[in-house]
Amino acid sequence: MDKRAVAKARTRLALAERALNELGQCQHAGEFADIWYRVLVAIKNTYNVLNKGAQASPQSRQWFGAKKEERRKDPLLQYLYQARDADEHGIDAITAMTPGKIEFVSANAGESHVVEMTHNLLGTGGSFVVKSADGKPVHVRAQLPMMKLSTVVGRGGVKFPPPVIHKGKIFEPNTPYHVAKLAIAHWWEVIDQAEALS
Structure with a gap:
């Protein structure tokens, strides 16, 4: 694993964490959507940087292959990947306001x-x-009025409902804040593992 990738992944995930902290201060749905997008992009950038850094050795490539498969199979991680893609390339909203x-x-x-x-x-x-x-x-x-995650549609019309399972365990609530908090904790663990390979 390239040490530069580990360092850059830490800065990217720190951006996601800072954006997550801003979610609780939002005054309206538009502001929330903008900050939520920053969370999703920073998490995706963390993944991309680690993927690039893993190309440094056969051992780290194999390790990252397992992380890629984990992201594909884990409902929470896959949802965030698909939500970022839907927000970036689609026109449908990925969150919705639930009135109080x-x-x-x-x-x-x-x-x-x-x-x-x-x-x-x-x-x-x-x-x-x-x-x-x-x-x-x-x-x-x-x-209270709150934002909730919407079902997102991926490539081929595959629907991804808001997740309720992460790492094989049911969790609640599945609010945007809690989902992102779980994902960020997961990626901090992955970065620590990557550092051990460098």
Whole structure:
């Protein structure tokens, strides 16, 4: 393994990590899509640099061949590869906004049927307060608006749904942030393995 590739892969993956940290600060869907694209490209660049560096010896070529097969078979790694390709070469969105909702669950025995609501939802840090009008507990379910991964279509019309399995294990949530965090952790491990070969 070429040591220069290891060093460059570290800088590329650090870019993905910095972009991932920016995802939580997004103010709108367009900004999220731009940052998500940077995450995907930086992960793909990490892969490409390691592939190039692995050409330095038969041992590292064989090692990277196994990593290439792992990426092909692992649902999370393959999804990110296909999502980057779909975003780069296609026109369909690879993420979608899920609107927020507040649900008042049917009151059980001992729970309030009457509530008072106040809100200040303008700008960041808004609030929504629900209080019982009769002092009994209120059962409310709230979901904040959030971005979710979309099914992407690869070459030949093959569909790749958002992943729920990585390294043979089911994971949740499968939000863009969590999926990218798992992938970045995986590629840090791969870089460490590559360094051991150099």
